Amino acid sequence: MEKLHRVRQKVDEGIVGWAMTNGQVVNTGNVRQFPQYIEARKTTLSELAVPIISGEDVIGCINLESDRLHAFSEKNLHFVRNLASHAAVAVERERTHVELVIARQVEKELQIARMINKNITVISVLLNFHYTFHSSIA
Secondary structure (H helix, E strand, C coil), X not given: CCCCCCCCCCCCCHHHHHHHHHCCCEEECCHHHCCCCCCCCCCXXXXXXXXXXXXXXXXXXXXXXECCXXXXXXXXXXXXXXXXXXXXXXXXXXXXXXXXXXXXXHHHHHHHHHHHHHHHHHHHHHHHHHHHHHHHHC
């Protein structure tokens, strides 16, 4: 198995970056002819990058590489687009779930704050009564 080279790149660089920045699929049969290509594996010859889109936002990218020229067919593209669509739905559902959990936690904290505020008001009334009562006796 070939060792992968660690490549640092900005989010808008390389084939994946181009796909994400433009929100478009890249299916290049020969990566050496794609100007934005950044070599991470010496043996990669073709690449398929499909952005994961949720609403109008690109939230990720599925990237496939092959050691063969022109390795990815329309059938492969169709499959990966469907996969990206399902991934977008899963991510969006998780985001919604997290937002719901946070909203519930905030509501619990607001209830606690209301109870504390109510108790402070009661204590304040009692202290005021106590002070007034003892002032009138003295």
